[in-house]
Amino acid sequence: MTEMMDLMSRSSVRILILTPEHTDFLWYGALLRSSFEILPDLTWCPDLVDCDDLIRNARFDVIIWDCILHGGSEVAFLQYLSVSGDDKPIVALSSEPEDTRAPELLINGAADYLRKGALDRWSLARAVRCVWYAQQMSDSATGQLGLEVASGFINRDLFFDRLLQALMRAERSETRLALLHINLDDFRSVNESLGYQMGDQLMLKLADRIRQGLRRVDSLMRIGGDEFAIIIEKVEDSLDVTQIIRKVVNLLGDAVVLNGHRIAVSASLGVATYPEAGDTPETLLRRANRAMFEAKRDAGTSYRFYNQQLHITAGRQLKLEADLRNALRGNELELYYQPRIDLVTEEVRGVECLLRWNHPDGTLVPPDEFIPAAERSGLIVPIGYWVIEQACHRLRDAALLGYPGLVFAVNLSFRQFHDRKMTETIFRIIYNANVDTSLLELELTESAMMHDPDYAQRCLRELNQLGISFALDDFGTGFSSLSNLQHLPIALVKIDKSFVQELGLSRDAEHIIRAIISLAHSLQMSVVAEGVETEGQLEFLRQQQCDEVQGYYYARPMPWNDLVEFLASRNRLACLQQ
Numbered sequence: 387m388t389e390m391m392d393l394m395s396r397s398s399v400r401i402l403i404l405t406p407e408h409t410d411f412l413w414y415g416a417l418l419r420s421s422f423e424i425l426p427d428l429t430w431c432p433d434l435v436d437c438d439d440l441i442r443n444a445r446f447d448v449i450i451w452d453c454i455l456h457g458g459s460e461v462a463f464l465q466y467l468s469v470s471g472d473d474k475p476i477v478a479l480s481s482e483p484e485d486t487r488a489p490e491l492l493i494n495g496a497a498d499y500l501r502k503g504a505l506d507r508w509s510l511a512r513a514v515r516c517v518w519y520a521q522q523m524s525d526s527a528t529g530q531l532g533l534e535v536a537s538g539f540i541n542r543d544l545f546f547d548r549l550l551q552a553l554m555r556a557e558r559s560e561t562r563l564a565l566l567h568i569n570l571d572d573f574r575s576v577n578e579s580l581g582y583q584m585g586d587q588l589m590l591k592l593a594d595r596i597r598q599g600l601r602r603v604d605s606l607m608r609i610g611g612d613e614f615a616i617i618i619e620k621v622e623d624s625l626d627v628t629q630i631i632r633k634v635v636n637l638l639g640d641a642v643v644l645n646g647h648r649i650a651v652s653a654s655l656g657v658a659t660y661p662e663a664g665d666t667p668e669t670l671l672r673r674a675n676r677a678m679f680e681a682k683r684d685a686g687t688s689y690r691f692y693n694q695q696l697h698i699t700a701g702r703q704l705k706l707e708a709d710l711r712n713a714l715r716g717n718e719l720e721l722y723y724q725p726r727i728d729l730v731t732e733e734v735r736g737v738e739c740l741l742r743w744n745h746p747d748g749t750l751v752p753p754d755e756f757i758p759a760a761e762r763s764g765l766i767v768p769i770g771y772w773v774i775e776q777a778c779h780r781l782r783d784a785a786l787l788g789y790p791g792l793v794f795a796v797n798l799s800f801r802q803f804h805d806r807k808m809t810e811t812i813f814r815i816i817y818n819a820n821v822d823t824s825l826l827e828l829e830l831t832e833s834a835m836m837h838d839p840d841y842a843q844r845c846l847r848e849l850n851q852l853g854i855s856f857a858l859d860d861f862g863t864g865f866s867s868l869s870n871l872q873h874l875p876i877a878l879v880k881i882d883k884s885f886v887q888e889l890g891l892s893r894d895a896e897h898i899i900r901a902i903i904s905l906a907h908s909l910q911m912s913v914v915a916e917g918v919e920t921e922g923q924l925e926f927l928r929q930q931q932c933d934e935v936q937g938y939y940y941a942r943p944m945p946w947n948d949l950v951e952f953l954a955s956r957n958r959l960a961c962l963q964q
Contacts, residue, residue, distance in 0.1 A: 398425045405452035421511035453480040468495030475517035549667040562621040563660040567674035571652045573612035599633030654681040655689035663692045707763045722943035726934045736793030766799045778819035795827040823853035850875040883917020
């Protein structure tokens, strides 16, 4: 402890201070510099635009966050800081009492909370020192564990100590924790045929693989000659654990090559969760071990939950993802189309392309069930390109049927921005389709661009040069709308249906919609209102000079043949009115 304090007294602590007020930055800096315990290296960030760039491209030891700096949701912004900041400790500051603010902020990622009214050099320096020290100890422990796994060293006492600490953190923060116990199948034959040294080399290779699929907060340990354990912290529900399982299963799926020998690997995985399966290290390991032996009844790499309900839920998700892969290959996916109506001419100006899944069991799987599964598994990327390809084909069909100006809007997933070949792939699709690119509209949400805003801006500009237009979906629900509107080639904004459906019930909704329409028109952008279902909603939007509407009042999403009939009936109606 003394050595660590001496180290801190000589070391500079890099601190990012997030506050919109320069006077507050100077105040916090003065408090920190007056402390003899740390040498603060301070960086000030007063706005959200610079925040993302700093967090992703600069290195900091501690983040001091003034809670008044957010984009509409403190909790969402804090979670964003926690994830994007590589789990660097966050000290939150606010004017509210500790007992009212601290619990929520600590659960959602803050390492400490201080009330600004009681702030002095001792309290602020103490908070920074403690969270920095805790992070150093955590990094040291993680590094030591990594060395022990890499060296093949087995220390079950150290494992139980780490699991106990993780359980204590889960209890304090009232979060869940999962223990994943992995046992390699028929590992004895590897030792007997290739030798124990080769068996250890196999474990090292597998450890390196598994570590690639883990989050930074997860701990991997070797607890036996053919056994690993993974401590999974900050678990929200069984889907969090399912994602880890899926990654581990995929990573174990490929054979390992050692000294020219190709070794096929399978494993049995057992999962026990806190608090459902127990609240002590011994109980959790015993029950994860029991679940692991249950998994050995199945051939190949398989898993079991000690808690049967969690097993059923996670199994359903994994089966859904497997079925979805088959759906993409087996032409089970289909596009539905929801018309967008021009409020001046009453013409159909465009359609939004919406995905549907015709499951082999005869059911139509709702998108709110399979789209999240596609997002989690990464299947949304190839599915998204398939949707763009189908939309281009239908765009060409519409022109041949006598609707040459019909706009086709397609949703872009945030996952597609992880694909560094996105612009190249979309260019190839539209080039092969030979369509008028001005009639292809890509809808994106603010969250899709938050992963890497600079890269997103570059992609959108490149696609915009091809003639493709962009719409900002769910406008008004994110925390960076204005900055996105200023820096991206957005031609249209869509008012989220949550505001439209409050019309007549909430004066706030009316004010928000008026403001959105006024802002968009001042920036030379069109406006589409989603979720229009009543005559009253339609009349309000018409009075506010909204450009287009979309919703059940005019039409539900429909298959292509029904859309063609709908367009024909609208044409007949227009002729009768003339």
